[in-house]
Amino acid sequence: MPSYERADKPIHEPRQLKVICIGAGASGLLLAYKLQRSFEKFELTVYEKNEDISGTWLENNYPGCACDVPAHAYTFSFEPNPNWSSVYAGSKEIRQYFVSFSAKYELSKYIKLCHRVSKAVWDEIKGVWDVEVTNLADGTVIRDSCNMLVNATGILNTWRWPAIPGLQDYKGTCLHTANWDESVDLTGKHVGLIGNGSSAIQVLPAILPIVDKVTSFIRSPTWVSPVRALESRMYTEEERAKFANDPQALLNYRKELETGTNEIYPLFISDSAAQKATFESMSAIMKEKLQREDLENLVIPTWPVGCRRLTPGVNYLESLGSSQVEVVYGEIQKITEKGCVSNGQEYPVDILICATGFDTSFKPRFSVIGSKGKNLADVWNIEPKCYLGFAVPDFPNYFTICGPGSPSGNGPFLIAVEAQADYMLKMMNRWQTENIHSFSPKAEAVEDFIAFRDEYMKKTVWSGGCRSWYKNNTVSGKVIALWPGSTMHHLEALAEPRYEDWNFKYVGNRFAFLGNGFSQAESDKTADHAYYIRNGDDGPLISRVKQIKVTSKSGTVSRRNSGDAIVF
Known part of the structure; x- marks a missing residue:
């Protein structure tokens, strides 16, 4: 809306806002919900490449695929699910949560399935952003445009085959955990399993009862244990009935789980008392489950707990020690027609499962050309630099949910997604109600954030000697994926936009939004035109410190010693 069009409008009159979101997984659905809840005069299109919604929980359906945190701690803060069947719910059940969420808030009207942004x-x-989209159903190309572009395609979305010579020569059936073929029958087969990350840890105990043998190829140790002593189990009918009929009981249980997840954070600090105590207790737990000294030396790490993402390995360690499982430790030199060669020996297998992860470079899956004609993939070729994990200099009105520098491994994940979505909508609100042409973070602000993050990471276990996707699958590279602090730290950091970190470009006079001198309230004949008069001061507290004390109910909870071992 040009400045002259505001002259006869009340202050902050909203103009039409058009948003394109790429991806209808958890973060895309959340953005649609929040935009619908808080905004008027908007148009939203969510382009989703798959045939249905829910992103990673649609794509990942390998045996044993499940949440690696308690399911009641894997919901939006405002949207509980009393019907989880088990502590670590399976992928199909998690997908149903997001499908039900979309149906409840009627979000499908915004979503175009089988449409890939190119x-x-x-x-x-x-x-505006000019966007090219391919309709995968018929191959036609659609031209669209928007004021705001949101990349919600996720981090662990583009799966990859292992970079092992000869993979194409293998004559047996080759599967990837992120592209599972459910028609393949593993019954009675000799299966090769490459990897011991999160997916492999879930796959092994799931397939062991039906296969004849598993040869597990492991190239490095990893920390494995159920988290906070929450072994996988089904909730009883009585528990589920209580959750459904007593919202306060469910809320208390969710808060207990969330508190436990947040209180893990001290172990991520190198040489902390919590890290040292947890290292000892985790080692003891893993030894107890393995019951084999030869495997202990291969599987239990010497690097800090939490250097790689913690994974609850329900029955994984016990399965690893089974007589049905052969553990081959070391790099795979090549793959032959029959199987894998490691340490100079060939290991023939009937079926080869690659649990080898994703492209974690953070480069967008499509071409994104910013204000200076540069492609974001080229800009991020050496290192992906992002403002607080979600915005990029010289890419105006563009956001990426959970980009580099986000708390994807620091604590509760979906809560962090909510914080970023709220920040983005605050920026969109300013654009919609002021005379702003565009905005993008200042390059110097991003460099300062990166410098702070890099210095902070030196004191964390994430910089330890493990190979991790946090460091783009390197052992000694920079920690680029994570936020420099806890998830709760992230919430407070993003609570208020730092507008001084942004470059704003205006259309005409920047104060044109002041309009005709009347307020929005005065333009609404049904509003209370003396709404600010009250019997007491119930307004929000101004200082950040007092705000968070009220929000967090300071003084109502007693805490354990922060130097204790984290309970697993």
């Missing part, structure tokens, strides 16, 4: 180019003159 290119987005910023038009500086018009102040």
Whole structure:
């Protein structure tokens, strides 16, 4: 809306806002919900490449695929699910949570399935993103545009085959955990399993009862244990009935789980009392489950607990020690027609399962051309640099949910997604109600954030000697994926936008939003035109310190000694 069009409008009159979101997984659905809840005069299109919604929980359906945190701690903060069947719910059940969420809030009207975004180019003159989309059903190309572009395609989305010579020569059936073929029957087969990350840890105990043998190829140790002593189990009918009929009981249980997840954070600090105590207790737990000294030396790490993402390995360690399982430790030199060669020996297998992860470079899956004509993939070729995990200099009106520098392994994940979505909507609100052409974070602000993050990471276990996707699958590279602090720290950091960190470009006079001198309240004849008069001061507290003390109910909870071992 040009400045002259605001002259006869009340202050902060909203103009039409058009948003394109890429991806209808958890973060895309959340953005749609929040935009619908808080905004008027908006248009939203969510382009989803798959045939249905829910992202990773649609794509991942390998045996044993489940949440690696308690399911009641894997919901939106405002949307509980009393019907979880078990502590670590399976992928199909988690997917149903997001499908039900979409149905409850009627989000499907925004979503176009089987549509893949292939290119987005910023038009500086018009102040819009021109977006190219392919309809995968018929191959036609659609041209669209928007004021705000949100990349919600996720981190662990583009799966990859292992970079092992000869993979294409293998004559047996080759599967990837993120592209599972449910028609393949593993019954009575000799299966090769490459990897011991989160997916492999879930696959092994799930397939062991039906296969004849598993040869597990492991190239490095990893910490494995159920978290906070919550072994996988089914909830009883009585528990589920209580959760469904007593919202306060469910809330108390959810808060207990969330508190436990948040209180793990001290172990991520190198040489902390919590890290040292947890290292000893985790080692003892793993030895007890393995019951084999030869495997202990291969599987139990010497690097800090939490250097890689913690994974609850329900029955994994016990399965690893089974007589049905052969553990081959070391790099795979090559793959032959029959199987894998490691340490100079060939290991023939009937079926080869690659639990080898994803492309974690953070480069967008489509071409994103910013204000200076540069492709974001090229800009991020050496290192992906992001403002607080979700915005990029010279890419105006563009957001990426959970980009590099986000708390994807620091604590509760979906809560962090909510915080980023709220921040983005605050920026969109300013654009919609002021005379703003575009905005993007200042390059110097991003460099300062990166410098702070890099210095902070030196004191964390994430910089330890493990191979991790936090470091783009390197052992000694920079920790680029994570936020420099806890998830709760992230919530407070993003509670209020730091507008001084942003470059704003205006259309005409920046104060044109002041309009005709009347307020929004005065333009609403049904509103209370003396709403600010009250019997007492119940307004929000101004200082951040007092705000968070009220929000967090300071003084109502006693805490354990922070130097204790984290309970697993």
